[in-house]
Amino acid sequence: MAASHRLILLVLCLTATAASAHNITAILDGRSEYTLYNSYLSETKVCDEINSRSSVTVLVLTNGAMSSLVANLSLADIKNALRLLTLLDYFDEKKLHSIGSSSQLTTSLYQTTGQAAGDMGHVNITDLRGGKVAFASAAPGAKFQSTYTKRVADFPSNLSVLEVSDPITFPGLFGAPSASSANITDLLEKAGCKQFARLIVSSGVVKTYQAAMDKALTLFAPNDDAFKAKDLPDLSKLTSADLVALLQYHALPQYAPKASLKVASGRIPTLASTAAGKYDLAVASSGDEVTLDTGVDKSRIASTVLDDPPTVILTVDSVLLPHVLFGGAPSPAPAPGPAADVPASAPAPEGSAPAPAPKAAGKRKKKKARSPSHSPPAPPADSPDMAPADAPTEDAADKVESKKNGGAAAAVSFAASVASVALAVAYLL
Numbered sequence: 001m002a003a004s005h006r007l008i009l010l011v012l013c014l015t016a017t018a019a020s021a022h023n024i025t026a027i028l029d030g031r032s033e034y035t036l037y038n039s040y041l042s043e044t045k046v047c048d049e050i051n052s053r054s055s056v057t058v059l060v061l062t063n064g065a066m067s068s069l070v071a072n073l074s075l076a077d078i079k080n081a082l083r084l085l086t087l088l089d090y091f092d093e094k095k096l097h098s099i100g101s102s103s104q105l106t107t108s109l110y111q112t113t114g115q116a117a118g119d120m121g122h123v124n125i126t127d128l129r130g131g132k133v134a135f136a137s138a139a140p141g142a143k144f145q146s147t148y149t150k151r152v153a154d155f156p157s158n159l160s161v162l163e164v165s166d167p168i169t170f171p172g173l174f175g176a177p178s179a180s181s182a183n184i185t186d187l188l189e190k191a192g193c194k195q196f197a198r199l200i201v202s203s204g205v206v207k208t209y210q211a212a213m214d215k216a217l218t219l220f221a222p223n224d225d226a227f228k229a230k231d232l233p234d235l236s237k238l239t240s241a242d243l244v245a246l247l248q249y250h251a252l253p254q255y256a257p258k259a260s261l262k263v264a265s266g267r268i269p270t271l272a273s274t275a276a277g278k279y280d281l282a283v284a285s286s287g288d289e290v291t292l293d294t295g296v297d298k299s300r301i302a303s304t305v306l307d308d309p310p311t312v313i314l315t316v317d318s319v320l321l322p323h324v325l326f327g328g329a330p331s332p333a334p335a336p337g338p339a340a341d342v343p344a345s346a347p348a349p350e351g352s353a354p355a356p357a358p359k360a361a362g363k364r365k366k367k368k369a370r371s372p373s374h375s376p377p378a379p380p381a382d383s384p385d386m387a388p389a390d391a392p393t394e395d396a397a398d399k400v401e402s403k404k405n406g407g408a409a410a411a412v413s414f415a416a417s418v419a420s421v422a423l424a425v426a427y428l429l
Contacts, residue, residue: 083109137170248272
C-alpha cells in the first residue's frame with residue numbers, strides 16, 4: 001500500500017511539472033489582435049526570458065496600442081518596454097481584485113537587467129475607483145495610464161496573460177545605446193576588454209563584426225584578466241590566418257542574448273565555423289549561469305555590454321580556445337547520438353586458440369588443448385474595457401479555451417514525464 005501511495009504522489013508531481021511549462025509565443029499565436037506584440041516578443045527574444053520563468057504575468061497590448069508604442073523606438077527600447085510589461089509574479093483576475101483600495105509593488109523583468117535606476121523597474125498595481133486596476137512604474141510621479149481590460153489566458157500559479165490598455169512607461173526608459181551608432185572598440189574598452197579590442201583592430205576582424213551587425217551578431221569578449229591566465233597559450237605564435245579564425249570564433253552569426261543561450265541545445269556555429277562542424281561551440285547552463293565549452297576549455301558569460309537587437313555583446317571570463325587550433329588533434333566530429341546508436345566493439349573471431357601451455361616437468365605426455373567454442377562477449381558497450389470587478393467569472397467555455405492553450409505548451413514536457421512515470425512504476429512494483 002505504501003508503494004502505491006508513493007506512486008500516486010510521484011505521478012502528481014510529474015504532472016504538475018509538465019503543466020508548468022509554457023511557451024508565450026505559442027499561446028498568443030493565432031490571436032490576431034496580438035500579432036504585432038507577439039512578433040516583437042520573438043524578435044527581441046523577450047519570449048525566452050518569459051519562458052524561463054516559473055511564475056510570471058504577461059501584460060499584452062493590442063495591435064493598435066503596440067503600434068503607438070513602437071513608433072520611432074529602437075529595438076533595444078522596445079525590448080525594455082516589453083520587459084516592463086512582464087511581472088515576475090502570478091496575477092489573475094481574482095488576485096488583482098483582491099488588492100482592494102491598496103497598492104502592490106511587484107518586480108518586472110526590466111528591474112532584473114540592472115539598467116533600471118533605483119526601483120524604477122518595479123511596477124505599482126493599484127485598484128482605482130470603479131473597480132478598475134491600473135499599472136504604473138514605481139518612478140516618482142509616474143501616471144497610471146495602463147489599465148487592465150481583460151483576461152487572455154492563465155495557467156494557475158505559473159503563467160497569467162492579461163490585456164492592458166497602454167504600455168507602462170516613465171521618463172528615462174527609452175534611449176538605450178544603439179548598436180548602429182555604437183563604436184565596438186569603445187564599448188569593449190569601457191567594459192574592461194581592452195586587450196581583445198586591440199586584437200580585433202590590429203587583425204582587421206573588427207570590420208567583420210561591423211558588417212555582421214546589420215544582420216545578426218553575438219560577440220563574446222574576454223575581459224583583460226582572461227589574457228593574464230597562466231595556462232593561456234602564447235597567442236603571438238599564431239599565424240595571421242589562425243588569429244583571425246580565433247577572433248571569429250568569439251562571435252555567432254545570430255542574435256543570442258544570455259536568456260536565449262540558456263535554452264540553446266547542441267553545438268552552435270560561430271563566424272569561423274566550417275561545413276564540417278569545425279569551430280563550433282557547445283553551451284551549457286545551470287540556474288542563471290551560462291557556460292561556453294570549446295572542447296579545450298570552458299568560459300562563463302559574465303555580463304552584457306550591449307543588447308540592441310540584432311546585436312548583443314557579452315563578456316566572458318576566459319579566452320575561447322577552439323579545438324582545431326589548441327586541441328593537439330583534428331576537431332572532433334559533431335557529438336554522436338544516443339549511446340544505443342554507437343556500435344559496440346566486435347567480438348574476437350571464434351575458434352582462436354589460447355597461448356601454448358608451458359611444458360610440464362618430467363616425462364608426462366603433453367595433453368592437447370581444447371579450442372574454445374567462442375570468445376567472451378564484448379562489454380555492453382509552454383470583455384474589453386471590463387475591470388476585474390465587472391468581469392464575468394470564468395465559465396466552462398473559458399476553461400476549455402485555457403486547456404487548449406496549455407495543451408500545446410506542455411506537450412513536450414508531459415511526454416518526457418510519462419517516460420519517467422513508466423520507469424517509476426516498474427521500480428515501485
